[in-house]
Amino acid sequence: MKVRLRNPQRDIDVNESMKAGALLDHLDINRESALVIVDGALVPLSHHITKNADVEIRNVISGGAT
């Protein structure tokens, strides 16, 4: 699957299907700090991602708010 990580942005390939939560673990990303978006739709961590999916992992942590 093609995985685009945002904030900061970079692209990687992952050559196996797995659950969204496992993908975050595989990439050493804390599950509390990111969303997984598959083919444009938000998915839960239990969602099984197929090998040909387009995946965005969006870091949700920002420095502060206004």
Added chain:
Amino acid sequence: MRCRVCKDPIVIELRQHNAAFCEEHFLRFCRDQTAKSIKKFDMFGTDDRVLVAVSGGKDSLALWDILLDLGYTADGLVLGLGIGEYSETSTEFARAFARDREATLHEINLQESYGFDVPTAARETGRVPCSACGLSKRHLFDKTAVELGYDVVVTGHNLDDEAAVLFGNTIRWKDDYLARQAPVLPARAGFPRKAKPLVRLGEREMAAYCVLRGIDYIVEECPMAEGNKHLEYKALLNELERTSPGAKMQFYFGFLDRAAKHFEPEDEVEHLISACVRCGSPANGEVCSFCRLAERAAPVALLPTRSGRDS
């Protein structure tokens, strides 16, 4: 896992609530949590005019969206901070949201109105960029709210923001800051009331809310935030949350319920003794902190002229 409410397929799990929701009930959950904070902390009422401090990020746009959906009279104010493309893109997201929701957005451009921007202010004064930025934002949001007759300024500070600030203030035992770490601060001379209606919701929820609502926001981090201590504290707290779901909520709301009262000053002392001779805002001396910053950042710049474009 199925939606806690309707048993439909879920879009998100919330381990701190031991729950999962479908899209419809997650969005309702976010609105309900916001409404609960507004009511519990008596932040404002439906007759109040609310000014949303908008950055173009997920939290402020989600907050604005929720307040409009809850029926509040909520306008936005976005500041052009001059942080290159980041500021331009952020402002565009704020404008796009205002257009989509047919909401009023006020704009103030720091450079056009005051002759300096955040990178210049940080460089010329030796402040860290987030400090110069925060000072400018607080001043301009407060001043605009007072001048335009808003009853309250609301910010998109969420549970992660508040827990991180509390953590930083606690490990250094900053009593003065701990005394003021509340979800709502009453109005006082020259300052509007301030409220943080998102304190029951985390950053992950606010980002999910925006994704599901189709709200475009600036995803990338501010380029000047590198080294920001709060980012470090958030990472630490999220490590704790990973193994102890709910730890951030227990830390923050436990402080409010059980510890905040111990940091309240015994006597309310009115520290603000004068109005700034330059801009009329509350000041500890002759000139307020913002005007001192402006003097150093833009020695040739001029007394502020309110500008801005309302859309």
